[in-house]
Amino acid sequence: xxxxxxxxxxxxxxxxxxxxxxxxxxxxxxxxxxxxxxxxxxxxxxxxxxxxxxxxxxxxxxxxxxxxxxxxxxxxxxxxxxxxxxxxxxxxxxxxxxxxxxxxxxxxxxxxxxxxxxxxxxxxxxxxxxxxxxxxxxxxxxxxxxxxxxxxxxxxxxxxxxxxxxxxxxxxxxxxxxxxxxxxxxxxxxxxxxxxxxxxxxxxxxxxxxxxxxxxxxxxxxxxxxxxxxxxxxxxxxxxxxxxxxxxxxxxxxxxxxxxxxxxxxxxxxxxxxxxxxxxxxxxxxxxxxxxxxxxxxxxxxxxxxxxxxxxxxxxxxxxxxxxxxxxxxxxxxxxxxxxxxxxxxxxxxxxxxxxxxxxxxxxxxxxxxxxxxxxxxxxxxxxxxxxxxxxxxxxxxxxxxxxxxxxxxxxxxxxxxxxxxxxxxxxxxxxxxxxxxxxxxxxxxxxxxxxxxxxxxxxxxxxxxxxxxxxxxxxxxxxxxxxxxxxxxxxxx
Numbered sequence: 001x002x003x004x005x006x007x008x009x010x011x012x013x014x015x016x017x018x019x020x021x022x023x024x025x026x027x028x029x030x031x032x033x034x035x036x037x038x039x040x041x042x043x044x045x046x047x048x049x050x051x052x053x054x055x056x057x058x059x060x061x062x063x064x065x066x067x068x069x070x071x072x073x074x075x076x077x078x079x080x081x082x083x084x085x086x087x088x089x090x091x092x093x094x095x096x097x098x099x100x101x102x103x104x105x106x107x108x109x110x111x112x113x114x115x116x117x118x119x120x121x122x123x124x125x126x127x128x129x130x131x132x133x134x135x136x137x138x139x140x141x142x143x144x145x146x147x148x149x150x151x152x153x154x155x156x157x158x159x160x161x162x163x164x165x166x167x168x169x170x171x172x173x174x175x176x177x178x179x180x181x182x183x184x185x186x187x188x189x190x191x192x193x194x195x196x197x198x199x200x201x202x203x204x205x206x207x208x209x210x211x212x213x214x215x216x217x218x219x220x221x222x223x224x225x226x227x228x229x230x231x232x233x234x235x236x237x238x239x240x241x242x243x244x245x246x247x248x249x250x251x252x253x254x255x256x257x258x259x260x261x262x263x264x265x266x267x268x269x270x271x272x273x274x275x276x277x278x279x280x281x282x283x284x285x286x287x288x289x290x291x292x293x294x295x296x297x298x299x300x301x302x303x304x305x306x307x308x309x310x311x312x313x314x315x316x317x318x319x320x321x322x323x324x325x326x327x328x329x330x331x332x333x334x335x336x337x338x339x340x341x342x343x344x345x346x347x348x349x350x351x352x353x354x355x356x357x358x359x360x361x362x363x364x365x366x367x368x369x370x371x372x373x374x375x376x377x378x379x380x381x382x383x384x385x386x387x388x389x390x391x392x393x394x395x396x397x398x399x400x401x402x403x404x405x406x407x408x409x410x411x412x413x414x415x416x417x418x419x420x421x422x423x424x425x426x427x428x429x430x431x432x433x434x435x436x437x438x439x440x441x442x443x444x445x446x447x448x449x450x451x452x453x454x455x456x457x458x459x460x461x462x463x464x465x466x467x468x469x470x471x472x473x474x475x476x477x478x479x480x481x482x483x484x485x486x487x488x489x490x491x492x493x494x
Contacts, residue, residue, distance in 0.1 A: 009134045010034040010053070011127060013084065013110060022123055023115050024086065027101055030110025032083040038127045040120045045076060052081035055110075055127075057120045059088040060097075067097045074103040084109060086123065090116030142229040146236050153240035161244065162186035165237045169230060171222035172201070175208075175241055178215050183245070190223045202226055206238045208245075216245060283322050284365050289337035292360040292368060293344065294376040296330035298385065302354035303329060313347035326377050337362040345388060356383035361391040378416075384436050384450045411485040415469050422468060430468070433461045438483045442473065 012034050017026055036053040043049065044062040056077055063070050077085060085104060087096045096113050104111040114123070145168045152164045158175075166173045166186040172195070174185040187195075194201060201221040208216040218238040222230070284290045297303035310333065311321040322334040335344055341359055345352065358380035363372060379389050419431040433451060437458070440446040448458040466473055473479050 009131055009138060010036050011130060011134075015130065016055075016112070016127075019126060022126060023118055024123075025113040025115075026110070027096060027113055028104040028109070028111035030084045031108035032110075035083050038086075038124045040124070044073070047076055047080045050077060050080035050082055054082050055084045055086055056082045057086040057088065057114065057123060059092045060100075061092050064092050067093065068099060070097050071099040071103040074100055074107065074109065078107040078109045082109065084112065086112045086114045086120075088114040088116065088118075088120065138227075138229050142233060145233055149233070149237055149240055153244060158184050158241060158244045159186070161237065161240055165233075166191065169220060169222055169226075169233065170224060171220045173237070174219045174221075175216050175245075176219070178217075183216060188223075191221065194223050195221075199223075204231060204234055206234055208238050208242045216242070283319070283334050283336045285337045287337070288364055288366075289362045290334050290365050290368065291337050291339070291341075291362045292373060292376060293333045293335065294326060294330055294358045294360070294373065294380040295333055296356045296358075296377070296380040296383075297354055298329065300329065302351070303331060306348055306351040306355045307331060307333075309349050309351045310344075310347050313349075326373060330377055330380060332373055332376075334368075341390060352388075353386040356380045356385060357388035358383065359388060359390050381432070384432065384452075387436075387439075387450065408485045411481065415471070415482060415485060418468055419465065428461075430461060430465050433458070434465050434482075435486055437462055437473075438479075438486050442479060 013026075013030055014033070016022065016035075017024060032053070034053075035055045037051050038055045038057065039049075039051060040057040041049065042058055042061050046056075050056060060067075060070060060073070063073060074085065085100070087093075087100060089095055096111070101111060114120070148168070149161060149164055153161045162173050162175070162184050163186040165171075166188045170188050170190050172185065172187040172191045175183040177183060191201065201223065202225045203219070203221055204226050205217055205219045208218060218234065218241060220226070220234055226234070295303065295306055297306065307321065307323055310323075314321050324332050326332050344359070345357065348355065348357070358376045360372065360376045383389060416431050416434070419434060422428055423431055429451075433447070436450050437444075437447045440450060444455055444458050444462070447462075448455040451458065453461075462473065471478050471482060473482065
C-alpha cells in the first residue's frame with residue numbers, strides 16, 4: 001500500500017462565514033472561493049512575507065492616523081497574493097474604512113469584518129484544525145481506495161482493476177505498451193458523459209516498470225482535477241497493474257526454462273539420461289526441420305542480454321524462446337527452419353555487437369546432435385564480437401563432397417587444434433585471429449579493426465600463427481586451403 005503525508009487542503013470562504021463562533025461579517029465577496037492559509041500581519045509593507053492564496057488578518061495599526069493610505073495597503077496585499085482580508089474593528093478603527101471596502105471591491109479581493117471580541121488566533125486555530133481534519137479524512141479515503149484496489153487486484157483480473165480504478169478516480173483509465181498497443185481500458189459513467197459532451201478532462205500518466213525492452217504506460221483522463229491523493233492512487237493502481245502484467249512474463253520465463261531443460265536432456269548437453277520423450281515441443285516447421293544457432297559472448301551478462309532480446313522478439317511474434325547452454329558463455333538457440341535468417345539476426349538489435357553468432361544449416365529434429373552443435377560452437381568461438389557466420393557461406397558444391405569434407409576437417413583439426421592448445425596454455429587469441437584474418441581476405445588493417453587491436457599487433461600474431469602451424473599464408477594455395485578448412489562444419493545448404 002502507498003502512503004502519503006498529510007497535506008493541508010484549501011478551505012472555502014463559505015465554511016469561514018458559516019463558522020458561528022468566529023462571527024465574521026462579509027463586506028466584499030472574494031473572487032477566489034478558497035484560501036490556503038491564514039496569517040496575521042501589521043506591517044505597513046508586508047509584501048515579502050505574504051503567502052500566496054492567503055487570508056490576511058489586520059487591524060491596520062500601522063495606518064492609525066492615515067486611513068486614506070489603506071487603499072494602497074490593500075493593493076499591495078492583493079499584489080502579494082492575498083485573496084482576502086479579515087479587518088479587525090474596535091481597536092484601531094471603529095469600523096472598516098470605506099477606502100478599504102472600495103479598494104477590495106475594485107481588486108476582487110474578499111473583505112471580512114472581524115469583531116473586537118474575536119482574537120485573530122482563534123481564526124488561525126480554527127482554520128488549521130479544519131484543514132487537518134479534512135486532510136486526514138482525505139488520507140483515510142485514499143487508504144480505503146488503495147485497500148479496495150489491492151483487494152480487486154488480488155483476484156487477478158486486470159480488467160476488474162481498471163474498472164474499479166476508473167470508478168474511484170471518476171475517469172477513463174487506460175494501459176498501453178511502448179508501441180501504443182492497447183492493453184486494457186475502463187471508463188466511469190461520469191467520464192464517458194463528459195467525453196461525449198466534449199468537456200475538458202484532466203490528464204495524467206505514469207510510466208510503469210521497465211521489463212527488458214518493454215514497458216507500459218497508465219493514462220488517466222479524469223472529470224475533476226487530480227489532487228495529490230488522486231495522483232498517489234494513480235501510482236498505486238500502476239503498481240498493481242504492473243504486477244498483474246508481470247504474471248504472464250513470469251509464466252513465460254518458466255516456459256523458456258522448461259524448453260531449455262528439454263533441449264538439454266534431448267541433446268544430452270547436460271549429461272542427464274533422457275527424462276522426456278523425443279517428441280518434446282520444439283520449433284520445427286511442417287517438414288520437421290529446425291535451425292540450430294550458437295550464440296557466444298565474453299561474459300554471461302552480455303549473453304543474457306542477447307537472449308532477452310531474442311525472447312522479446314519471439315514474444316512479439318507469438319513464439320517462445322528455445323535455448324540451452326552449450327558451454328560457459330555460449331548457448332544453443334533453435335528457430336523454425338522457415339524463419340528468415342535476416343529476421344533472426346535483426347532480433348538481436350543493439351545486443352548484436354556483444355555476441356558471436358554461428359548460424360547452422362537446417363536439419364531434421366532427430367538429426368540434431370552433439371556433433372552438429374559442437375561444430376557450431378567451435379565456429380562461434382572463432383568469430384570476433386559482433387560478427388556472425390552463415391550457412392551456405394560458399395556455393396562451391398565440391399566442398400560438400402565427403403572426401404573433401406573429411407580432408408578439410410582433418411586440416412582444420414591440425415591447424416586450429418594447435419592454435420587452441422596455445423591459446424589455452426598462454427591465454428593468447430590465435431585461433432580467433434586466424435579466422436578473422438581469413439574472413440577478411442588476409443587484410444591486416446581490416447583484421448585489426450575487427451579484433452579491436454593495433455595493426456602491428458595483428459601482424460605479429462599472424463607471423464606467430466604461421467610459425468606455430470608451419471604455413472605460409474602469403475602463398476595463395478596455402479591461404480585457400482586454410483580458409484576452406486576454417487569453414488569445415490559450417491558449410492552446407494541453407
